[in-house]
Amino acid sequence: MKKLCLVLLLPMAISVSSFAQTVTFLPPKPEQGKPLKFVYDPKGGSLYQLPNLACNVKALSSPGFQSNIPVKLTKVGAVYEGEFTPKDSTNLAVLMFSAGDVKDDHPSGYYTKFYKNGRATPMSIFLEGYISTGSERAFAKIKTDLPKALMFYKQAFDADPELKETYFNKYLFFSFSLDKVKGEKQILETITLYNKLSPSENTLTKTAELYAIIKNKKATDSVYQLIKTKYPRGRYALSSSLAEIRALKKADDKEKRLNEVLTEFNLDINKDADAAKVAPVFSGMGIAFLMVNNYQKVEFYIDKIESKLMRAALYSSFCRNKETIKSNLPFYAKISKTSLELVEKAKQEEEPAFYNSRAEYLNYLTSNYIMYGAVYAGVLDVMGKDAEALALMEDVVTKDDFSSLATNMSYVELLVKNGKNNEAKAYAERMVRAGQTNEKLEKILKSLYAENVNFASRYGDLEKKADSTRNADFVKKMINIPAPTFTLKNLKGEAVDLAALKGKTVIIDYWATWCGPCIQSFPGMQMAVEKYKNDPNVVFLFINTFQKEENREEVVKDWMLANPKYTFNVLLDNKKTEDPEQFEVVNKYKVTGIPTKFIIDANGNIRFKIAGFDGTPEATVKELDIMIDLAKARVGK
Numbered sequence: 001m002k003k004l005c006l007v008l009l010l011p012m013a014i015s016v017s018s019f020a021q022t023v024t025f026l027p028p029k030p031e032q033g034k035p036l037k038f039v040y041d042p043k044g045g046s047l048y049q050l051p052n053l054a055c056n057v058k059a060l061s062s063p064g065f066q067s068n069i070p071v072k073l074t075k076v077g078a079v080y081e082g083e084f085t086p087k088d089s090t091n092l093a094v095l096m097f098s099a100g101d102v103k104d105d106h107p108s109g110y111y112t113k114f115y116k117n118g119r120a121t122p123m124s125i126f127l128e129g130y131i132s133t134g135s136e137r138a139f140a141k142i143k144t145d146l147p148k149a150l151m152f153y154k155q156a157f158d159a160d161p162e163l164k165e166t167y168f169n170k171y172l173f174f175s176f177s178l179d180k181v182k183g184e185k186q187i188l189e190t191i192t193l194y195n196k197l198s199p200s201e202n203t204l205t206k207t208a209e210l211y212a213i214i215k216n217k218k219a220t221d222s223v224y225q226l227i228k229t230k231y232p233r234g235r236y237a238l239s240s241s242l243a244e245i246r247a248l249k250k251a252d253d254k255e256k257r258l259n260e261v262l263t264e265f266n267l268d269i270n271k272d273a274d275a276a277k278v279a280p281v282f283s284g285m286g287i288a289f290l291m292v293n294n295y296q297k298v299e300f301y302i303d304k305i306e307s308k309l310m311r312a313a314l315y316s317s318f319c320r321n322k323e324t325i326k327s328n329l330p331f332y333a334k335i336s337k338t339s340l341e342l343v344e345k346a347k348q349e350e351e352p353a354f355y356n357s358r359a360e361y362l363n364y365l366t367s368n369y370i371m372y373g374a375v376y377a378g379v380l381d382v383m384g385k386d387a388e389a390l391a392l393m394e395d396v397v398t399k400d401d402f403s404s405l406a407t408n409m410s411y412v413e414l415l416v417k418n419g420k421n422n423e424a425k426a427y428a429e430r431m432v433r434a435g436q437t438n439e440k441l442e443k444i445l446k447s448l449y450a451e452n453v454n455f456a457s458r459y460g461d462l463e464k465k466a467d468s469t470r471n472a473d474f475v476k477k478m479i480n481i482p483a484p485t486f487t488l489k490n491l492k493g494e495a496v497d498l499a500a501l502k503g504k505t506v507i508i509d510y511w512a513t514w515c516g517p518c519i520q521s522f523p524g525m526q527m528a529v530e531k532y533k534n535d536p537n538v539v540f541l542f543i544n545t546f547q548k549e550e551n552r553e554e555v556v557k558d559w560m561l562a563n564p565k566y567t568f569n570v571l572l573d574n575k576k577t578e579d580p581e582q583f584e585v586v587n588k589y590k591v592t593g594i595p596t597k598f599i600i601d602a603n604g605n606i607r608f609k610i611a612g613f614d615g616t617p618e619a620t621v622k623e624l625d626i627m628i629d630l631a632k633a634r635v636g637k
Helices: 002-008 122-132 146-159 161-178 180-196 201-213 217-230 235-247 251-264 272-277 279-291 295-302 308-317 322-346 358-382 386-400 405-417 421-433 439-448 455-477 516-531 552-562 584-588 617-633
Strands: 014-016 022-026 036-041 054-062 065-071 074-076 079-084 092-099 110-113 487-489 495-497 505-511 538-544 570-572 596-600 605-611
Touching: 036 092, 054 079, 054 122, 065 079, 065 358, 092 122, 110 122, 122 146, 122 161, 146 161, 161 180, 161 201, 180 201, 201 217, 201 235, 217 235, 235 251, 235 279, 251 279, 272 279, 279 295, 279 308, 295 308, 295 322, 308 322, 308 358, 322 358, 358 386, 358 405, 386 405, 405 421, 405 439, 421 439, 421 455, 439 455, 455 617, 487 570, 505 516, 505 617, 516 538, 516 617, 552 570, 596 617, 605 617
Parallel strands: 505 538, 538 570
Antiparallel strands: 014 022, 022 036, 036 079, 054 065, 054 092, 074 079, 092 110, 487 495, 505 596, 596 605
């Protein structure tokens, strides 16, 4: 009966659509805190006819305050029905649909405002502007539309003047991004108005922020100095003092200055509310005292950090060097074990708002458990607790589902230490067959074979199986999608046009200098560049993106100069004019994380998209060989 009523109500509902796929909300003006039904029709979109569709809702109360609601979908004919109940404080709900790794990429997105007494709440109108600035692109691929965003901001300010008081500087920022001449005029007019008000710290801070938007550094610095002078115990003064502490190198100097700040601002570090005000210095304090082996103070300051996952990450990072932990095994064993306990405790908490779903949060915790568990097993190994270390690693590799070379290597080594040679040999052979190998594993495996076994022949057979398996796996991963064209400048200032490379196989690698996995993949990428340097039909392009420094080009050039072994053709992705926080080409390729590599065939079609890195240089080259060969062979198919 409910399904029938839902269909009968369709003519009264609001439908969000500019593409073929649609979402229809029921009722048309949903009330805060009351159940909301919807119908999703995927026809014409990326999810059409895919199985196992899922829906997650991001319910926003205001910018930065949101919750995630997984919604069960019920298929009714060709469409899907869902229902959820938002909180009383929810002002806007954004829906994201997916099937495995494939997401619905409707550029207008699916969202609804919430109403009170038949009228959209002012905050819901503001949030419609907020998502139009691209602020939720990581969740739903809603196209950035600054004119639309500014229109909604104005409507929200008219409906509730208090919103203008809070968010007007944000409006001016996007206005300046859209039109620098008009925007700067508005900013200077607003600064004049602020100057006529009483010079509160809040008003002065807003003034400094506006000068920063138009890049008037002298005026920005002058206003901040005035704030510090007029409000020596204010928010900015405290923030400046904490920055001083972070800049100090020696642990004792840091602690001395922290105690001075606590006295100056009448704060008690043992009170949670006061500790929260100086929280930005705790991790640096803990690290500084670790450097001088003051373990009691390491724990004192790290334990002041509110986030369990931040504490876990720091504690585990302290225990990765086996030589270091020998200096105080009881301490390192304690904090390494604590890192795992903190992850387990975090499972009992509600997921932070920036996660798309509860499942995503729990997956993240599992990945942390795998990393920190491998580290703790290493500590137990150093302590001589081989059996305990092995038991933990068995749990770790099970949770890791055989995916990490480093984790699997540690497991094989512990099997050997515990005298389980047959199990070690079987597991090591499995690794080789899966393409997870390096010189160290080869040596371990050779030592596990009987002397009368022809190891070279046996190992060669395993590698052949690995190549066959990988080839079959990559055939399954093949796609055939037109590659978005672009023209970008490289570090020499030369324009590189993808369209001009048609007829060649092009490997694109998206990266940034701050990206650890990107850099870890570079030795293998350099080996591949060297291998194909004499093949005129294979081109490698390394596109630097998500690099947000003002002097980005200088940063990238300096990094390449410091690493001359990499002979890459590095291109610089363009920042989007309408939204400098976004990058043009990487958005066209729908990349949300790096490293991500694309293999484009001679017809200009994407044949492979590979995200992340965890392997060896040799494995990287082999995988590229397979993908390049398949891309060449499948042209026109």
